[in-house]
Amino acid sequence: DIVMTQSPDSLAVSLGERAAINCKSSQSILYSSNNKNYLAWYQRKPGQPPKLLIYWASTRESGVPDRFSGSGSGTDFTLTISSLQAEDVAVYYCQQFYTTPTFGQGTKVEIK
Amino acid sequence: EVQLVESGGDLVQPGGSLRLSCAASGFTFSGHWMSWVRQAPGKGLEWVASIEEDGTEKYYVDSVKGRFTITRDNAKNSLYLQINSLRAEDTAVYYCARRNDFQNWFDAWGQGTLITVSS
Numbered sequence: 032d033i034v035m036t037q038s039p040d041s042l043a044v045s046l047g048e049r050a051a052i053n054c055k056s057s058q059s060i061l062y063s064s065n066n067k068n069y070l071a072w073y074q075r076k077p078g079q080p081p082k083l084l085i086y087w088a089s090t091r092e093s094g095v096p097d098r099f100s101g102s103g104s105g106t107d108f109t110l111t112i113s114s115l116q117a118e119d120v121a122v123y124y125c126q127q128f129y130t131t132p133t134f135g136q137g138t139k140v141e142i143k
Numbered sequence: 144e145v146q147l148v149e150s151g152g153d154l155v156q157p158g159g160s161l162r163l164s165c166a167a168s169g170f171t172f173s174g175h176w177m178s179w180v181r182q183a184p185g186k187g188l189e190w191v192a193s194i195e196e197d198g199t200e201k202y203y204v205d206s207v208k209g210r211f212t213i214t215r216d217n218a219k220n221s222l223y224l225q226i227n228s229l230r231a232e233d234t235a236v237y238y239c240a241r242r243n244d245f246q247n248w249f250d251a252w253g254q255g256t257l258i259t260v261s262s
Binding site: 069071073079080081082083086092124126128131132133134135136137 | 186187188189190202204238243246247248249250251252253254255
């Protein structure tokens with residue numbers, strides 16, 4: 032199985048400031064034939080199920096605010112919230128779909 | 144609007160069995176792979192099982208093979224998970240999730256149903 036490791040486990044950011052969450056895979060999840068990274072990001076707010084934010088490492092799901100962006104390739108990826116809003120308080124998960132799906136352990140984002 | 148509503152979670156003794164259900168609406172259920180994903184208390188998300196559109200192909204995480212069975216009834220727009228030989232480590236919220244049309248990411252989730260395995 033591909034192991035996904037996120038860092039940090041939690042971070043506190045001031046409103047309006049940038050938040051960055053890292054995700055590292057134990058092997059490359061870049062498929063050479065289509066040059067796509069098989070990575071998705073989810074947001075899980077308290078009491079709610081996960082919500083898809085990004086797929087193919089950098090493609091935003093319809094309706095997701097553009098302050099959320101994904102980057103990276105191969106084994107190292109980043110989810111960036113450009114200007115943190117109060118409603119962004121949540122736990123964020125990365126997930127690879129290169130092989131049978133596996134998730135990172137989650138990163139809790141709070142307001143400083 | 145896509146809706147997935149799970150039911151069937153309960154407090155069960157170790158070794159017991161349970162059947163989870165997921166009622167789907169707002170989309171063409173028979174046109175999508177469907178999955179179960181769980182989250183144990185204080186832990187991360189874990190994919191459990193997936194089933195192809197017509198129910199012929201099924202995949203499971205190694206830790207549940209031989210104990211869990213995923214099925215679907217497209218006429219009833221419903222997904223199921225039969226869980227046997229329950230263990231304490233199966234304690235979790237179980238989510239029904241719709242797989243994307245093309246790849247193994249999950250673009251719709253239910254609210255989840257809780258299974259607690261305890262004597």
